[in-house]
Every structure is written in C-alpha cells, then in structure tokens.
Amino acid sequence: METRELRYFVAVAEELHFGRAAQRLGIAQPPLSRAIGQLERRLGVTLLERTSRSVTLTEAGAVLLREGQAALDAVEAAERRTRRAALAATGRPGLVLVTKAGASGELLPKLLDAYAAEPGAVAVDVLLCGIGEQERLLRDGRADVALLHRPFDSTAGFDVEELCTEGQVVVLPAGHPLTARAHLRMADVTALPGLPMPRWPGRDGTYPDGPGPQVRDHAQLLQLIALGRASAVLPESCRAHLRSDLAAVPVLDAPSVTTVIAWPPHSRSRALAGLVRVATRL
Amino acid sequence: METRELRYFVAVAEELHFGRAAQRLGIAQPPLSRAIGQLERRLGVTLLERTSRSVTLTEAGAVLLREGQAALDAVEAAERRTRRAALAATGRPGLVLVTKAGASGELLPKLLDAYAAEPGAVAVDVLLCGIGEQERLLRDGRADVALLHRPFDSTAGFDVEELCTEGQVVVLPAGHPLTARAHLRMADVTALPGLPMPRWPGRDGTYPDGPGPQVRDHAQLLQLIALGRASAVLPESCRAHLRSDLAAVPVLDAPSVTTVIAWPPHSRSRALAGLVRVATRL
C-alpha cells in the first residue's frame, strides 16, 4: 500500500464526501474515486458504503482510518527526524519539548535549568500547545519529548517515566462560599449551581454537548472562573501561579494527576536520554 | 515520501549494496540508484556515503533506516488489520496471540481456558514464535496480542498490563553437584566450568561472540543442558515441565521476570479488551 493511497483514503474517510476530499487533496474527484476503488479491490475489502447521497465507513474502513492515520504519522515522523538528524550532524543539535501551556507548574523551568547544567546538554526548544495536540506532535516527529499528564493525556505508544504525582484542587472565584472549606469532595463540586464544568474540544475540534461554557485553553478557563461562569478541577500545582481573583480548595477524592515525561519508542538520541535522566532525578 | 521509496531505502541500508538490494526488491540496479538519489535530493539530506567500493550509512541514514522500518511496519499493520477487520465482520472474528515457545508455563492454558469461558469470547489462535520475533509480529499486525517477558522482551511502543512476576532458576543437568544446594547466587552460576551460558541470536540473526554454544530455541537449549554442554538461568515457571534429566535451583539475585500481556496502542477491539481483562484478573 502506498502512502498516496492511504492519504486519499484518510481524506475521504474523514470528510465522508468524495468531492470535498478531492478538493482538500488538490486533485479532481474522478481519480480519487478510482484510487479508492482500486484500493478496495486490491485489499479485497469494502471500506466505504456509498450511495449517491451519502458515504459511510464500514467497520474495516474505520480500522483503516485509525491505523492509516498512525501509519501516515509514522512516515511523516521518519521524514522529519531524518531531516533533523542531518541538521544535528552539521549544525546545532537540539531537542523539541512539547507541553500544555499553563500546566506543569514549576517542573518545566526546573527541568530545563537542571538539564542545561549537565555536561553535553543541547538546546531545548519548548513548544507550548493546546490540549490534546502533544500526542500528535510527538507521534509525527515535530517534537522529541513531551510532558504529559495522566490520566488526561493518552500515553499509548510512547515510552514514559513518571516524574511526580499530585492531587487536584477545585478552582473557584475568590470569595465563593466554598472557599472557606479546608477541603471538598467531588460530589461537592460536580454540580455547583451556576458554576458548571467547562467543555473541552475533542480531537476533532468539536465540543461535546452539555451545560458548561466552551473553552480552548487555560487562560480562557481561568477568565471564565473569575467571571463566576465556571469552575474547574485542576492539578494542585496550578496554585503556584493562580490569579489573585481565584481561589483553590483541595478535592480529596479527585483522581490524582501524574506528570510523566514521554518520548517515541526506540529513540536512540543521547540528548534525549540525558534529558530523561535529569528529569527522573529531579 | 512514498512507501516504495522507503522500501527501497531500507533495502539498500540493510544490504549496504545496491546490486543485492535491487535483487532483493526484484528490480534492476539503475532505477534503484535513481530512486535513492531522488529521495536524497527531495529530503535535502545525504543518506549514504558511496564510493565505487563501499556503501555506508550517514547518521541521518541510520535514523531513516530505523524510523523507516517502523513506518513500513505501521503501513503493513494497517493493511493486515483492515483485512482482518473485514473477515471478522463477515466470518469468524478471532484474535492472534503470540508468545515464545516454551515460555509462560501454565499461564497460557489458564488464560485461554478462562477467556474461552467468558460470554462473547472469540477464537484465539496461538502463534508460538522464536525469541525476539513477537515484537515484530505485534508491530506489523500479524498478531493482536502477545505475552512478553520483561526484561528480556522490549515492550517499547505497546500498551501492557503486568500479569505476574517470578524469580529465576538455574537449569543444570540432573546430578550436577550444585543441584544439591537449596539456592544459589548469580556469581555461582555465571562461570560454571564446562557449563557456559548459551548465546542467543540477535535481531539480525547473528550470534554474539563468546564461549557458549549457539541456540535458537528452548528445546535446543534444554537438550544441550542435558548433554552437559551448557547451563541457563530461566524463569522458575519452567520447572513445571522440566525434563526428568534436568534439575533447577533458585538463583536468589537473578533479576525477576515479569510476564506482561501487550497489545498495539489504540486497539479498539472488544475481543482484545475482554482477553486483557481476563488476563489481569487471573
């Protein structure tokens, strides 16, 4: 199977529309129809059920969509990492570390400082990205290493080392009655009147249904909490840089959050190994 | 980058010889030279240093070899799993479980029996393979799930659940003086006169240098031990089906072996989830 075929199929499977998929791919619709047909014939598998009004994935098609995306990411990663290896050989080697903006508290600066003090340390570019993007960046080679937070981020398919575990706190507007309490339980905070939990976008960029406001990043979230429109349960390290108009109360039975350092399996880079070693000894 | 280019490059990088690589690929040598040249030009990276007498990998080339193999495995896996998904939808769904021949003791039959008793269980094909092959089979989609043994097998890139941990024993010919001892230490067994540790083949099929005999599987190994030509440190579950002409003595300070059940990340199969659930409850 050629990557061209995979790209074509993934486009159609995502759009569920040959015309739009062709447009996205920058080709005409007929060659796309033919390519998918050939792919199905060669695999001996029906991937799409099509009427002239709608296109739907078969079960096998859903498998190929998922596996195909992973395979395309792997190919892209091979290309990116090769280019980076060539740069590293001639110019400056470097690592790209990706993490969520607003998370990780004091861990990230401490890690960067400690690593920079190591002999043989290379430059570390920090990439701050939105929720759920880290996995993709790490998988397709745009990043070398990530700080992830279980159980929120999936670490499937990566090598990981645990760095630290912390409890969670509920973040409320300063002055909210509950801020007087020393600690709370999930039951106290899941259905606060007028302070619903926000909704985060899924992988596909759409928001689940529900009562809470839609948020895209931590700044938006904190703003909404300060406005008295939402509340949120966050790792307790967020207290270190909490705005003065917000307050945090520990939630005893919230699942604890583990910060892990993750990297693609089979990485052989000395620099990466050094960074991980420093991180685990922090 | 097309998979064709990747396949071509991987062949050349493994053979380090354009002629042989072309033969392996079933094409003539000139198109292969051209394809590699184009790939290098498009990437803007020198992958191979070639004189008319030898071909060697650059650092970037080594990266592309490793990443390219992984990417090709991912593509192959996408294809295989799609075919299997189509089969499962029409005919009999099934799981392929791969493990090392001779390992796993009583765990495997217990797991299979317990799973078969579950409601909604599907057929499980068991694939017994040689040392170090499991990883490949799982990665390229020929198997759905594996029983691996840490620290011997690499679990990099897979999701795993630990099943059990056991100590190790040294296996000796029956009647050997040391079999009288209740337990031993690694120092006692690493350099037994006349009973060297065997050498296992590496990933590439070649054997490391050393004194011990070369072995490919457990049957060969046990035969050699019975002949008084070797000794081996193995997980203690091997005692359950030890030949009568062999004896085993616990080695207190040998690293303990953890049997894990491993599967490719992002698997969404109900059957696989059921098997893993049964395994962890065993």
Added chain:
DNA sequence: GGCGGCGATACCTCCCGAGTATCGATCCGG
C-alpha cells in the same frame, strides 16, 4: 596495465495517475 566489480548516467518504453466530459442514481421543490 588489464580486468572485474560497483554505482551513476543516458536513453527508451510503457504503465498508471490525473484531467475532462459524461452518465446514472437519488433527493427535492413545485
């Protein structure tokens, strides 16, 4: 210095991927 092995180059052929035009089916408004 001629020979043999190896990778690169030149040149040719042909297949396949992409484009245009069109068909056939389905849904919708009137």
Added chain:
DNA sequence: CCGGATCGATACTCGGGAGGTATCGCCGCC
C-alpha cells in the same frame, strides 16, 4: 409526478515517471 441539482462512477485521453537495457567512470587487485 417531473425537472433540476447533487454526487459518485465510468469512458477516454494525455503526460510524467518508474523501470528496463546499454554503457560509462571509478577504484582496487592480480
């Protein structure tokens, strides 16, 4: 119930590129 709109499939043509053969240039070696 019919005509138009939408959408995927098919027929046909064209051009680029993948692959083959022949050959060159380079280097080590007897």
